[in-house]
Amino acid sequence: MVQPSLSRRGADAPASPIRRLAPFADAARARGVHVHQLNIGQPDIHTSSTMLAAYRSYSDDVVAYSPSQGTLALRTALAGYYGDNGLHGDLAPVTPDQVLVTVGGSEALLFTIAAACDPGDNILVAEPYYTNYRGFAHLLGCDVVPVPTYAAERFAVKAERVRERVNARTRAVVLPSPGNPTGAVLDRKGLADIGAVCVERGLFMVVDEVYREFVYRPDLVGSVSPSALSVPGLEDVAVVIDSVSKRYSACGARVGCLVTRNASFYAACLCFAQARLSPPTVDQFAAEAALKTPAAELRANIQAYQRRRDVVVAGLNAIDGVSCPTPEGAFYLVADLPVEDAEAFCRFLLDDFDLDGETLMLAPAEGFYATPGAGRSQVRVAYVLDIPALERCLAILEAGLAAYAQRA
């Protein structure tokens, strides 16, 4: 008799740094402590009104499989949205057969990494990175190679640093813009410069643009962040990841897509998609309705995030020893705390601290770095609560840091 053993990828699978403190938050709640959650990008903002109405009006008698690439209606609606927002710049508009609907942006990342990389290959990611890039690479037997970015440079991704890190097994660069966890936004020149490295070295350029409306720089407000789909010369190289999760505050709908003009890349991803049959059908119907969300509703949401950002950035930098640059997009920031080990401090907040019965859950940033020891004093903050709650969180953080410094 032989005990079956886990695969190495199973045994070594990284727990999500965003989610792995959840049991300690549950324990705090069980003690009657209210836990404000700034660890995860789950906004309190209501889901798109047209989307909610669509769920409630679903009238088919059979919730059937959809085509593996998603319904034609949703792919057509998405292509229309990309065109309306000028994502293609001076290039040809995106067509529905360049859009492959996936189970959230998550599955788009899985298919994209698999179509670019074999086991042992790697992807370049700007560090600190969206942690699930590593999760999917790991699942597929691939590595992430970090390209450093720095708070002092507002976490800007520099093309020359990307070039330096390319090695013989590198197959793609995977970047979010606007950035998670840093909030950094790539401008047109930044995209073109990194794109030039990709073209020079034969890499796919994968840009995760799920926060494109969440931009706060004066020249971008009311518009969208520049898209990799608009850069001439990247037609065969660019793959864009998208999702309805953030734009329509519908994280639980699990509808996203990948967009590419590279037909053989699309065909490979479609084969992967056929294996899992289809994305969820009712959610696709609701996502189609989400694309009809009134512009004023979306604009009000973005403005709410901008006000939240301003409150949180000012409040954090006002706390002794805490610092963060002002993010230009998304709804995250990376803050440096006056502690040696931010994970231990985050545990302390959940296990041993409350301010009048309330505490705070943050995401330790070390899990967003591959470089050993990097980010140990940092946390990611998702400013996804209303301003009174965020002000309360700032007070809890300040009191928590003071109490932590005075432990035995």
Add this chain to the structure above:
Amino acid sequence: MVQPSLSRRGADAPASPIRRLAPFADAARARGVHVHQLNIGQPDIHTSSTMLAAYRSYSDDVVAYSPSQGTLALRTALAGYYGDNGLHGDLAPVTPDQVLVTVGGSEALLFTIAAACDPGDNILVAEPYYTNYRGFAHLLGCDVVPVPTYAAERFAVKAERVRERVNARTRAVVLPSPGNPTGAVLDRKGLADIGAVCVERGLFMVVDEVYREFVYRPDLVGSVSPSALSVPGLEDVAVVIDSVSKRYSACGARVGCLVTRNASFYAACLCFAQARLSPPTVDQFAAEAALKTPAAELRANIQAYQRRRDVVVAGLNAIDGVSCPTPEGAFYLVADLPVEDAEAFCRFLLDDFDLDGETLMLAPAEGFYATPGAGRSQVRVAYVLDIPALERCLAILEAGLAAYAQRA
């Protein structure tokens, strides 16, 4: 400048034999021909009434992420359903923390193969196999090793043949019961015998039980097929795949799960699950309601399938040169046709044939075999239409075979 190239797994990704003829069916429809679809397990049966009502009553304002392992409410409801159906036999009942909710049974297979296998490892599958076992293994850099079964033995899976095929890189046996595409059902002894091989050789035993209510053998009617969760000695080895797709005729809901008593296996799968954040939230809410489907409604559906099976099996065996054994479960069968190349014949039905403006889409069975040349004269038939439509399909098949034999 270097053109980026697809990974080998991307370039070699197998198109689904169930779905790859879809463009030819679309072309037939564009010519005005009605295409009866027996190629895919998409029933015409209405989705569970309680489930449909739940979609229409969803009332949260924010469609938020759920926990990565699924909502506690759904996991508790699933554990209750397993208990009510006695899946555990004489062993301890399944608990909610042994249930991990996934995006359909598909994702449960992905996580399970990844937790068992590293790139280069293999899984044993009974041939003809559910084609997506191969799709997921391929995506993960793993191989499938076929264990042959034969129409003359009603496609029964024999433990001694499983044992013969185990090699140094084998990590799991993956079997559906009731079987897709064959309809074969493993009895308790069959499960125990194959389980003994797994225990002897240190393999996980993964049983895909999504059709457990679809059983037509007199001793099983009104009950469920025996579960791997009931076999003593397999506690650390057994992983069960489940889904609401077939039981509640809700293929598009994309809610499934994996069930295992092996805590470290569960923990590895949970890490994979965290990378994709969560299964769809509204669909989980609907799935919870599906578990309250009136028993009479489910029973009527199963009885409808049994009548369909009887019509199709009798009708197929009455056509000159066509033969199939009587399947004991699920809603598929594998039939042998009097043609050399069933894929060419399936294309002929779509491209060059109609009977009074109607034709038929079948799944060529060769894609369900890894052994070269095996299954070339076979098709998979999903008896998922009502009896008048099935009778029409039988007439189309008979006329199509006659026309095909008389081509130039």
